[in-house]
Amino acid sequence: MNNELRMKHTIFLVSAASLCLSCSSNLTPPAPYGAVPTVAQLEWQKMEYYMFVHFGPNTFTDVEWGDGRESPTVFNPTNLDCRQWVQTAQQAGMKGIIITAKHHDGFCLWPSAYSTHTVRESLWKDGKGDVLRELAAACHQGGLKFGVYLSPWDRNHPTYGTPEYNQVFVGMLNEVLSGYGDIFEQWFDGANGEGENGKKQVYDWPLFNQTVYNHQPQAVIFSDVGPDCRWIGNEAGSAGESNWSRLHIKGFGPGHAAPPSDTLNAGNVFGKAWVPGEADVSIRPGWFYSAATDDKVKSVQELMDIYYTSVGRNSNLLLNVPPNRVGRIHPADSARLVEFRAARESLFANNLVKAATVTASAVRANAPQYAAANVQDDDFDTYWTVNNATTQASIEVQFAEGQAFNRLLLQEYIPLGQRVAKFNVEVWDNTAGAWKLLTEATTIGYKRILCFPTITAERIRINILHSLACPLLSTVSAYKASE
Ligand code: FUL
Secondary structure (H helix, E strand, O other): OOHHHHHHHHHHHHHHHHHHHHHHHHHOOOOOOOOOOOHHHHHHHHHOEEEEEOOOHHHHHOOOOOOOOOOHHHOOOOOOOHHHHHHHHHHHOOOEEEEEEEOOOOOEOOOOOOOOOEHHHOOHHHHOOOHHHHHHHHHHHHOOEEEEEEOOOOOOOOOOOOHHHHHHHHHHHHHHHHOOOOOOEEEEOOOOOEOOOOOEOOOOHHHHHHHHHHHOOOOEEEEOOOOOEEEOOOOOOOOOOOOOOEEOOOOOOOHHHOOOHHHHHHOOOOOOEEOOEEEEEEOOOOOOOOHHHOOOOOOHHHHHHHHHHOOOEOEEEEEEOOOOOOOOOOHHHHHHHHHHHHHHHHHOOOOHHHHOEEEEOOOHHHOHHHOHHHHOOOOOOOOEEOOOOOOOEEEEEEEEEEEEEEEEEEEEOHHHOOOEEEEEEEEEEOOOOEEEEEEEEOOOOOOEEEEEEEEEEEEEEEEEEEEOOOOEEEEEEEEOOOO
């Protein structure tokens, strides 16, 4: 071999080797990008929609924030029926219930040994009742997950505002987290007011969180900044148009130490921790039941809008449904929840993409396991993706004939991280013989639902314009909602 030939030969061998290398590295699944969900966070995200229950002395005194001086005897539901709450949640299509075990008034819905402001001091069941016991049993029997809200802020406890209170609060957590079976979510309210003595409590958050994990390692902990899921920054059920599940948490804490609400609303694109959003909102104007709001239960349209701006924007929806003084959910709320479920089911009944042909501008290593058709099945774990170096790509849906639709639902395969930062949707305009822009958006995350006026088209193209690493789409579906 002369020198020139030897050189050519070497170049050929090197490029063939690197081609093979890129083939094989693309045949394996993409490496995770950034922070990723834990198994518990992923399970939690898939729950999507569950019930918040505000219940306690405030239900009987018609206030939103009891001051802790109310007599425990005011708490006296005449016919408490937690099974009715569970049935309502089931009929609503919800996956769990989180109850205010202790709100700011300090009243414990279980007979805590750490307080004298509890169900034990009430007249209900002669002081022998335990709301947590009844609800946990009803949830577990009905196949719903059970979660607890505990307000660290306690307007009743005499030790509030002293270091001793942190031990009291841990004692209460120990009781709640060890006595009622599996807890899927521990909800820590960030509100932190003054104590009787005018002192502010310095909470021992690391100790509180550790206490939760000691008893319930699989639980997700909610607070303004997680560690497992975060407040969405408002109580209107509205996540940001851009909503990253990553968040910068270093240097931040719950309550006064939380990042600004607009940051919580949108997350941080390069946040170091996986802390997905949860949108909490009440079906009525207040969090607690009041007869004065019986005619102010949110309409199906309002609930649908909330659904689109929460679940439809990569956030879970925690919808508050407060029981009344009987201890039951009022028919106005339960009827509305059933109507809301029917509206969702009819909307999502016919996924037009199922019968379509789906192709992509590129497929990872041209391998069938990453094919575009993976977005059509109902299996979250199969996805379409492209080679590592590809951060812009398109996926096209071709119908057999023109289809009218006005909703598009997309899912990213988040176990490998949230990636898509900008995309648009085009439809093929037969008359013009060209693609026409329909809508554009930024993030997708676990679920993104796009709403737009009804359009009829034979082809839809989703262009991923900017992805932080190669995009992975688990689902693309299209629907026609009745206007
Ligand atoms: C807030 C509380 O002050 C409200 O009463 C309610 O519990 C809401 C869910 O969280 O911080």
